[in-house]
Amino acid sequence: MAELGSFALLLALALAAYSLLAGFFALIERRPGTERLSETARRAGIASFGAVFLAAVVLVTAAFRNDFSISYILHHSNRDLPLPYKFATLWSGQEGSLLFWSLLLSAYGLVLRLRHKTDERLFAHASVVIAAVQVFFLLLLNFAAKPFAVTQGAIPADGNGLNPLLQYPEMVIHPPMLYLGYVGFTVPFAFALGALAMRYPGEKWIHITRRWTMVTWGFLTVGIFLGAHWAYSVLGWGGYWGWDPVENASLMPWLTGTAFLHSVMMQEKRGMLKTWNMWLVFLTFWLAILGTFLTRSGIISSVHAFAQSSIGDWFGWFLILTFGVFTLLYIKNHDHLRSEHRLESLVSRESSFLFNNLLFVLACFTVLWGTWFPKISELATDRKVTVGAAFYNKVTIPVALLLLLLTAVGPLLAWRKTSLESLKRNFLWPSLGALAVGITLVALGLRFWNDISYFYALMAAMLAALVAFTVISEFVRGGRVIARHSGRNLLASMGQLWRRNTRRYGGYIVHFGIALVFIGILGTPFNREAEKEMAFGDKMALGPYTLLCRSYTQEENPNYDSDLAIIQVFKGDRQIDTLYPESRFYTASQQQQHVPAIRSTLREDLYVVYEGQNRDTGRPIIKAHLNPMVSWIWIGVLVMGFGTILSLVPNAAPVRATVRENVEAAGVRARPAPVGAGD
């Protein structure tokens, strides 16, 4: 099997290299016959997917067949590993995850190459860029991180098993989602680089890549939050985001990608920010690779990082090379990226996008700075420092709040210029609503002057309310107008409103989801915890709950042994639940892991961890956290995902009725815009 896998990877490298070289020569040689060369390059690119897919199938099959003659399978699987986790072996280690990355990249390449009729020349350029990235990853797989390396010496009867932390259902979907996001940003980058190289006229490349970018962004968003949920449900420390370098690595391209999703509208609508968008899409791709470099080079210490290896050097050189190529092409063709319009007012949609981009990029810089500062400090002073969560919380929260403010304000500002009358009409009621939320919270006892974190929580609550109210008012106002004209009910009219401009109203839903996520996060300053050695019948109080230790029990599973605590949960005198926090011992890897038990409600999470036994007294230790509002984060993410899907649906036929005629009659040669197309 190892030979077949290795052959498939070598074949994939040859095909991708051919696709790159033949495609490149076909683009620079404008002679008759180059079309055929270009076509062979395209087909080779398509075939490379087949070869990488074969390699991935071989590796997964080896995991299912417990083929420990392949070193990777020996180190990341074992006989008793449940089947879904055997499938997840593909991305559980360094070599397999690179193969998975390569598979996704060639799959994206396949779709791109099959859709080449849309614009053959632009797609040919993008295909060459994709092929170049493919070649890099396939070089790694063939020469530096071989997934089919054979086990040296005698083959053991069983494997070392999968890391216990990865044996959780979300781990089967979290990495693929994250990788779909990471890898997917290669596609807009490929189109951008292609458009830059060929001095592509107009904004068509942006229209083509719009859906790619949104889909990719959606995957990355879901991937990041699945990771947060996994951390919350598995790691047992009661939190969901620890500002670990690997978490930061996923956040950075998300921040620049989100900035790009917004600023690209300025290029579409107004022909502005062309240079900025070009750099932003490059930066997003580059940060995705940088994140991979961080996790695999061992240059930054992280609990998530893969083992240190030489492939960090490969990534380092690749980063330098891509930066060099992009910079050269930009210098050569930057005059092609002149803005077509000027900014007319500070209070306009354009300037809100500018500040939105500033804040996203600033947040990205802050995260990058914090992630690299230990290394910078070591180089400058020879002393390494830790940059922990407290640093990030202190410097990123104000930026996040400003972004939330722009999330509320930005979409309601008009393009070019917003009048005072329009500001009043759009913001009066949402602002009053947000103010009412703030006053209510203070009346309920939120002493924001006691602690800066309470102040931030109050601000987050008010701004999240502002976002939610502006979104609701936009839907209701537009829906009412349609209801009046069509006679439909308000809900159906709001549906119609969305169908007229799915991107705009789907985007509003995403904003609403973000407001919910912030509501979930703002509960953090009010987290409480308690820890106690609990024998049978012992009680521990936390907030309104009383935990009663009823019993301890043990279970044996093929893959692990577990100790379970049986904890009854009381609210007042009434028993409301029984929780089973668990401590597992995985036999293959000889590692222990806590699996918390969580009682989740919309108001708060009761999070109970069985921390093992006190080595001196032998008594079991139970730790409980009371985390307010956490559920709203996961609900918010679902809403964001739903909004992303809504914004991907094609628009219904636009209404182009009276606006054009009357405006033209007034003597202005304005371009007619479909009603509701003001996103």
Place this chain on the structure above:
Amino acid sequence: MPVFLEHTSRFRLIALVFAGVLLLLGAGDDAARIDRLGHQVMCVCGCNQILLECNHVGCSYSTRMRDELTAAVTRGDSDTNVLQWFIQNYGTTVLAVPTASGFNRLAWIMPYFALIFGITLVTGIVWVWKKRPLPADPSVPAAVDGHELDRFRRQARRETEL
């Protein structure tokens, strides 16, 4: 019982209660200090977690470090001395965030500097763009001034009611 003895025992009682209150207040203060300082220090077992949040079974580092922290606070060491002790024993990486002194001050300054720089830059760009004349192009419609624009918007809103 003689009156002065009665007074003495009352004084003793008051003194005892006062000392007890002080002791309890001190204990509460110590607990708060341990909690605060324990969140400024990392567990050095490699888990990358705050000392008081490290939850590894049998993590020998966190148990020992918690004991050391409790001992230092109980004997009345100042916050600075406690943290300094940890740095001397476990290295500079034991602190959860960079100190605001020397080169490490840069860690804190840079994001705010970038914010100020960014805002200045964007405001400057907006300013320049507002001033920038557009090349005369007959195919581009003439710019509409603010009042006219508002009038057209009102007209469009009236006619489309959106």
